[in-house]
Amino acid sequence: MPQDSSNYVVELKDVTKKYQLGKTEVHALRGVSLAIAKGEFTTLVGESGSGKTTTLDIIGGLGKPSTGKLFIDGEDITVYNDKRLAYFRRKNIGFIFQTFNLIEVYTAYENIAHSLQLLKMPEKEIKKQVYDIMEKIGLGKFINHRPNELSGGQRQRVAIARALVKNPKIIIADEPTANLDSETGANILKLMQQLNKDLGATFIVATHSAQVVQVAKRVFKLRDGALIDSYTNK
């Protein structure tokens, strides 16, 4: 099964995705092939509706492609069943959403700890890890706050911590700064860059923001569900 995938953590091979909207078929992706190397800070750019979110969903194991293959670390995950995909996600994928998506009834601590509890880590170890990362993202004081007691930027920081604390192979962020003002967005971007450097996690970020594109190592450009350009920043 493993192909020439030694240093690619993600490999899409001719992936298509069709949605059935009543009688009409929507081709969200029309045969996308791309490969992302380990530890790379990657962005997907393109106009609204170009297929960025769909691509990220497929990479993150949230939805399956209509046709084509997806290899994560050389393993084809399109054949996984629902349960196996869930286990795959909890171990390998960290999600950062545009709308933060914290669990409202959990404190900041619990939101982050949840990722580790899913991995059956001992409580003591969880505590240490969560405190560590809360310090790292500069939210040590807010450990027992609920999401509704935090600002947008703080919430996104917690969400980033939640995605990173389990040390996943891939961090998937769908327009993570779109709901934040530009200054906060810039700070969040800085934090992600820093964590990418420190922890060596692979970031895949869909974005409209020129700022984000600038700092990215690698950029993929989509239009109408097809990859039209890709390049590496110096």
Added chain:
Amino acid sequence: MLETQKEFMITVSCIILLILTTIFLFNRSILVLAARNIIKNKRRTFILLCVIVSGLAGLMLFFGFADDSLHGLREATISSGLGHIQVYQKGYRAAAMPDKINFNIPNYREIVGIFESDAELKKYVKGMAADLDMSGLIAGHGKSTVFVGKGVDTQNFKVMNAGDEITEGKPLEHTDVFVKPEQKELTNEFEEMFEGFPVPGQDGAEKKDAPKDDKPKQEIWKDSTIEKRAANAEAAMDDALLGDGLKNALNAKLGDALTLVVSTKSGALNALDINVRGVILGVETSYNDTIVKIPMQYAWKLMGREDVSKICILLHKTEFLDLAYRRVQELVKEKNLNLETSTWVEEARMYQKVSSLLHDIFGSISFIIVLVVTFSIANAMMMSVMERTREIGTLRALGNTKNEILRLFMTEGFVIGLMGGVLSMVVGIAISIFMNDVVGGIPMAPPPGTSKAFIAHFRVVNNPLIWCITFNLAVFAAFISSILPAKKASNMEIVESIRYV
């Protein structure tokens, strides 16, 4: 319901509850999330608890009311001479009415002796008595009607017949004295009272005039004096107790001489006079309209035989029935007695009817209540699932499985059910205590087929079966109704639900 059935019900439901508890409360992180959501959605939780409590506390009270009525009827039936356990000659119960008499027990003293000398049975038994069933005509004051009579054991009479309310006169006493009814009419006491007055009944003319002259005196003479005298009279062999309805039908009074007519063993008619010593009021109207109880010896004289229809065994408590009955059956087998046995339930037709009626009503009401509660909970849970679509999608994205999402919502239902169950019990018990002890019960008219008005109480406090049923129905309803919403939650499309606004 029998004790063993109760215990069985309670045990089974506890086991089910234990299993559910381990399934649903075992996963700590799911439990925490469920608990947090229950606390956070205060409105939903409050409404759900209100629905459960109003439904199930009401059910609990209804059950307590029905159980109280049944309990009263049960004890009254048992203590109307029937006892808890009946022993017959083999074939008696299957025989047709007129043939039953051929299956009477001749050697009943011997059998009673066997039962009385058994050490184990002794622990449960309060009293034992034989009776002789008979029926025929009862006549007096120019009227006659049918009666259903019993020759009863006068020695144990009060113990065995405590459920018959004596509305006038006195119960039967143990005695060998035989006083002719006619003799009673002229006693010293009577003559002393009317000393100096012309005594009515001694002279035909005066008898006619006296009442006209002095009506109040006649009232005293008729209604008070003789009855008082009769009520204080020494017990006699020909004493009889009449059902309240029968007394009214015959216009009979205490101290009256009435005649019983029956057909005897040989088929001939036989008649004997009885003296009304007391009037009894049992639960059933049909019983009160027909019953005549006379001492056994007198019944033998009337029937021209010396045997009994059955032996009735009264226990200290109805709860002993299972154990005592088992022992009686063992004894019958061990001693190779030609006997068959029954329990009071089989003989208490009124009780059976009322019981099955109440059970049907209870069954349908609880079904409706559980249905309403279930739908209300399902509806609220479904709304909650929709509201939390994004949370569900997020949990799935983070790696929670479908099964875990399913369990999350089932746990919420289960926990709400537990809370509702406990609260229903507390509220139900509190209301029952209030109604029983503060309000003093609810006065009720006599139920159909019965003669006694009564005060309804709610047998809830000392009734673990009711607690058990209430609690289980609450948990059951909450649990069942969360299945569908939980299924919906677990089957949500992740990509759509994480972006749901």
